[in-house]
Amino acid sequence: MTSRAGPLLAVLLAAGLLAASHALADDLACGKRLSPPVLARWTALGGEGGVLGCPDADESAGSTSPQGSKANEADFPTGMILWQSAGPRAGQTFLVTGGLWRLYFQFGGPSGWLGLPTGEAANFPDGQRQSFEGGRITCERATETCEAEHAEATAAAAPPAATQPAATSPLDAWFDPARGDHLSVASAGVARTATAANYQRVETLAKVMTDQGPGTAPLKLFWNEAKGDHLATATDDGAQAAFADGYAFEASEGFVWTDPRPGAVTLEQWRDPVSGHHWLVAGADEKAKAEAAGYKFVRIEGYAPGP
Numbered sequence: 001m002t003s004r005a006g007p008l009l010a011v012l013l014a015a016g017l018l019a020a021s022h023a024l025a026d027d028l029a030c031g032k033r034l035s036p037p038v039l040a041r042w043t044a045l046g047g048e049g050g051v052l053g054c055p056d057a058d059e060s061a062g063s064t065s066p067q068g069s070k071a072n073e074a075d076f077p078t079g080m081i082l083w084q085s086a087g088p089r090a091g092q093t094f095l096v097t098g099g100l101w102r103l104y105f106q107f108g109g110p111s112g113w114l115g116l117p118t119g120e121a122a123n124f125p126d127g128q129r130q131s132f133e134g135g136r137i138t139c140e141r142a143t144e145t146c147e148a149e150h151a152e153a154t155a156a157a158a159p160p161a162a163t164q165p166a167a168t169s170p171l172d173a174w175f176d177p178a179r180g181d182h183l184s185v186a187s188a189g190v191a192r193t194a195t196a197a198n199y200q201r202v203e204t205l206a207k208v209m210t211d212q213g214p215g216t217a218p219l220k221l222f223w224n225e226a227k228g229d230h231l232a233t234a235t236d237d238g239a240q241a242a243f244a245d246g247y248a249f250e251a252s253e254g255f256v257w258t259d260p261r262p263g264a265v266t267l268e269q270w271r272d273p274v275s276g277h278h279w280l281v282a283g284a285d286e287k288a289k290a291e292a293a294g295y296k297f298v299r300i301e302g303y304a305p306g307p
Contacts, residue, residue, distance in 0.1 A: 030054030037237065038074045038081050041093045044240055051097065052076035061085075063111035067133040071116050073109075080109075084116060088260045091269070091299020092237050094120060099139040100130050103146040114148065118259060120236070168207035168305055169254055171219075173286075174199040179228040182279040184221065186253040205282040206265040206304035208254030216255040217302060219267075222247035231269075231278040234258070234302040238269060245276075256302035264303040270295040 027039045030048055032055040048054050055074055062073040062082065069087025073080055079097030084090050094117035096104050110116050115133030122129055127141040139146040172191070174183040176199045183199055185191050186208045191201075208219055222231040222242040231242050234256050242249075257264060265282045270290040272279075280301065281290050 065115035184232040
């Protein structure tokens with residue numbers, strides 16, 4: 001149908017050795033209430049003078065998608081921002097705009113058969129395409145038309161994806177009791193630096209791919225010297241929040257899947273609201289430890305082969 005080692009080595013050796021969680025109160029944008037993650041996304045897009053303009057109304061709790069996911073919805077004159085509150089992409093925000101948004105709206109939006117977005121709109125030579133839980137929308141630039149396809153059709157057209165990467169590296173959890181800093185390490189160079197800085201290896205969380213493949217994203221390591229805190233993220237939301245909170249990029253620690261896979265471990269970002277420190281956890285045991293230590297869930301960062 002149409003219609004590394006750089007600053008990390010310097011900091012640690014010299015010493016001899018999203019992201020914020022959501023506030024209780026929403027913030028205002030042109031007099032309308034937006035939650036902190038949606039406000040941050042709107043601001044990054046230029047705010048009132050950006051591509052979306054001012055919100056049409058306060059952010060609202062959206063309907064449950066046919067696939068069982070949930071999202072808050074903020075509507076604008078030219079699109080919407082969806083903050084997923086439950087499901088495999090909980091804690092992430094997605095933008096739907098332009099012709100993609102208009103057709104998405106016609107098919108019922110989040111509660112329609114397309115469900116919630118699974119990624120951002122991607123450009124290709126002839127237009128744009130965006131994937132959703134139930135399918136995808138493609139907009140052709142030349143004809144100015146958009147078409148929606150069910151997931152079964154897109155899956156049949158795509159070659160089968162490999163479920164196990166050819167080359168992986170262990171993703172280990174390290175901890176510095178002096179700083180209270182949780183560090184996720186997958187490279188030998190960072191492991192050597194962490195050892196020299198008196199970090200202690202705790203356990204292997206998962207594995208990361210050493211080479212980028214289809215459906216993967218880099219797991220990026222950030223460092224905040226003032227807080228003495230590391231943050232590992234594989235999402236755009238996480239990277240934007242890290243930069244906004246004064247973190248500096250350190251290194252890429254390999255690649256993780258952006259969507260769930262059979263047998264994959266879910267990598268979650270947790271944050272201590274008191275100290276502002278972050279903790280990348282994997283599995284029920286790690287989540288229980290983070291929760292017991294007072295950390296709060298922020299977002300799902302990706303998925304990785306189990307240890």
